Amino acid sequence: MLRLMTAPDIVQARIWCDLLCEAGLPAKVLREHFASVHGLMPPAECHPEIWLEYEEHEPAARTLLKDLERLPQRRWRCRCGETVEGGFEQCWSCGGFMQAGQPL
Known part of the structure; x- marks a missing residue:
């Protein structure tokens, strides 16, 4: 597995993850419930992360997410x-x- 990126919140993480999966790039959201420990851990370690199941999908996944910025x-x-x-x-x-x- 490969950590692709962190998301600002769980909603955005889920949207990005679902779009990657729909494009045939299996992905998972990890740390989706870490928001509840804000204040106990450094903030940068509490954001949800998107992980790709297969490392070879990284270029296609980054291209897809970059294209979303230019809708x-x-x-x-x-x-x-x-x-x-x-x-x-x-x-x-x-x-x-x-x-x-x-x-x-």
Whole structure:
């Protein structure tokens, strides 16, 4: 196993781990419950860590996580009238999807 990175919190660690696993890069979150010992241990040792099961997956895993930092950001208006911002292609209000030519 190879320690890939630490995450700022358990939610982010789980998201990254799930995305790696969905991409066929088996990963695990370790230290996910260490937040409860903040103050008893150095803070840097309490953050959750993402570990890859196979070391040879490291380049692909780092590429995937780097690509996540560059997701396209959009601003578009749904047919229901809701303005949707960010990397979303689906309206949170009605569930409709962004259509070609819909950006604001």
